[in-house]
């Protein structure tokens with residue numbers, strides 16, 4: 001148990017992999033670990049597509065702006081929030097689909113799928129493999145849908161590169177526990193008191209071995225949220241059958 005926590009605390013995303021493909025047995029273990037997480041009401045609203053076709057992988061690499069490591073890793077998986085199976089069951093019973101289409105069901109599918117993704121990540125790291133989540137696949141959700149043949153009531157949420165790390169980054173310092181962990185009630189003034197974290201992250205960003213920067217976490221957030229990202233996502237979700245209500 002203690003080893004698992006230490007493993008989790010040593011997580012860093014890997015973006016530089018050996019080109020060797022992972023053995024099928026390892027990939028099976030990873031998918032099995034992903035499937036073993038908790039699932040809201042046991043709806044198991046996740047599918048995982050391993051992309052082995054090189055042309056498809058190259059296209060996804062370009063779409064996701066994560067070219068090198070999506071192209072070159074031991075395996076590349078796409079995680080799909082998936083209510084297609086449930087939609088099919090309801091259709092066969094000739095029942096309306098509004099129970100599947102609403103915002104709550106979409107959230108449930110997203111949460112289930114995030115749990116599956118992190119389960120795979122931890123399983124991979126326990127085998128000394130490296131991973132990187134690839135949210136960049138949401139840059140062009142329509143193209144990913146076409147490439148992977150996704151039906152309605154499915155949403156491609158993120159990819160995951162897995163493989164043998166060539167290089168591992170320094171661990172990124174997380175928000176101090178006092179800022180994120182409360183007892184009984186949320187504490188707004190504590191949550192936003194980020195001075196010490198900004199000092200810590202300024203040192204981290206200035207000194208890290210890959211892409212050092214003169215910034216801190218609050219400035220990163222300012223920059224990141226300066227304008228809305230991926231405005232096409234809501235429209236895509238509607239096309240996939242979700243009402244967003």
Ligand SMILES: Cc1cc2nc3c(=O)[nH]c(=O)nc-3n(C[C@H](O)[C@H](O)[C@H](O)COP(=O)(O)O)c2cc1C
Nearest residue numbers: 011012013015064066132133134135136137158172
């Ligand atoms: C849902 C999700 C999507 C992500 N998408 C990308 C991505 O498209 N490209 C990338 O290089 N890293 C991506 N990351 C990795 C994050 O940048 C990384 O987890 C974060 O900077 C913290 O660094 P660490 O994982 O090394 O601790 C993603 C992470 C998550 C959880």
